[in-house]
Amino acid sequence: MNPTNRADFLETESLLGEEEREIGRTVRDYARAELAPHVADWYERGTIPTEVAKGLGELGVLGMHLDGYGCAGTSATAYGVACRELEAVDSGLRSLVSVQGSLAMFALHRWGTEEHRQEWLPRMAAGDAIGCFGLTESDAGSDPGSMRTSAQRDGEDWVLNGSKMWITNGTLAQVAVVWAQTDDGVRGFVVPTDTPGFAAHEIPRKLSLRASVTAELSLDEVRLPASAALPEVRGLKGPLSCLNEARYGILWGAAGAARACFEEALEYTLARSQFGKPLASFQLTQRKLADMSIAVTNAGLTAVQLGRLKDADRITPEQVSHGKLANVRVALDVARTARGMLGAAGITLDHTVMRHMNNLETVSTYEGTEEMHTLSIGRALTGIPAFR
Structure with missing residues (x-):
């Protein structure tokens, strides 16, 4: 298999339009060149510079799925692809973009006044205001x-x-x-x-x-x-609509984190030798790699399908719950497996897998815990709410 598509075994990228693929390439190249070399240091120090938001604004990903006010107005799928490429570097980067665009900016765009939009959205899209x-x-x-x-x-x-x-x-x-x-x-x-x-x-x-x-x-x-006051909404409908937007980005981001961990495990086991041959030549290693490839592919297919439903204005909150629950669960399993495959090297910041694994523990909890998404899906299947 061509090394360039080992992480896309079923050629899921072919399901995207050319503009969506181009956005993915642009964000991936930027994230790898400008962010990836520094993210381990930011992680170790427990911070992220405010200049990162400015750079992401210049890239055009802040509120990119919103229309007007300096926002790019892309498809939901294109926004998801961008989230995937950012979280392939680090969940914190995708979190910054999600909170900026899908929570704060979306709330102003959907529920605010024209004055709110004019005052804040152009600056937020540019990364000049967080x-x-x-x-x-x-x-x-x-x-x-x-x-x-x-x-x-x-x-x-x-x-x-x-x-x-x-x-x-x-x-x-x-x-x-x-x-x-x-x-x-x-x-x-x-x-x-x-x-x-x-x-x-x-x-x-x-x-x-x-x-x-x-x-x-x-x-x-x-x-x-x-x-x-936001004039257009009362009750929990307002904040929950924003959370649904953010959860959509998360399900794409988790697919990116899973892909990154799989790619590193594959590269490492091909290069590292034990008992006179590469780790990748052992049957148990190949079983793990095959299982990881299937999991990463399924996460990608889930994300693309939900992107298409969202672009068609047919997506439901329960379907977003399905994607968030399934893809974060997959990403955690892949990250944990990859961590073990790298052995002692896997616990250091010289590699990405344990950083992703730790990040995903937070991703699995925020924007709805596993329990809440499970019950959301259960209510959709049975018609019976079991939250209380």
Whole structure:
């Protein structure tokens, strides 16, 4: 087999259009040249420079699936391909793009006012402003309806109090989309992060997703004008619509992480010799490589099919749950197998597999745990909700 398509055994790329393939090549080349040489250092130091967002904005991937306001307006499939190539380098890079484009920017684009869009989206698309998305709380993860953050009217203003936890980009952001309980149900608010009473504190000592900034947001009597509220939605429909967008990018990203781990395991076992011959010549190794190839291929096919459904405006949240659950599960299995195949070398940052494996532990939890996605699929199959 030609070495260039070992990681695409069934030629899944042929299912993409030429523009989608070109976007994939462009993002892959950029990520490998500009980001991959530095990501192990960022991971080790537990940070990511703000300049990365500027570079991704110049590349055109921030909010690329949105129309207007400096956004590229690509297909959903093209956006997924970009997520795949970014996460093939590191989950933190795809997380930055997902939170910026599919959470913060999508919330403004779909549920905000024209003034919100004009003020923030062009800068966010360019990477000149970074956004974050404040939904999760320390006691309200899978059950966002139990959030305690509140927004109360005071004359024409809103006053927000509460806290949000596990917020990607929190300390980097110039704007936060914060969801809070009001007398009229859950509502979203556009909060410039220099507003008095707003603070973001980085969460230290992470063992996963280290090339990404995660924060706790604190809102202490944060006063906002009436125009800060997102006017077009009430209740959990708003934040859940944004989460569905982000989950879609995740299912593509997980396919990229799985592919990267498989490629490294294949390369390593072909080059490394034991007992006088390459590791790849042993039957047990070839069984692992064959299983990994099948898993990577199936993840890619799942992503392409869901991309086509999304572009046809036929995708359901349960189908996104299927993709996120299946592809992250596959990626974790591939990463763990690859880690073992590299032996002791697999635990170092000189190789990618354990970094991917650790990152995927976070990816499996955020934007919906395995349990929540399983129950979402179960409800679709049976018509019986079993969340409580």
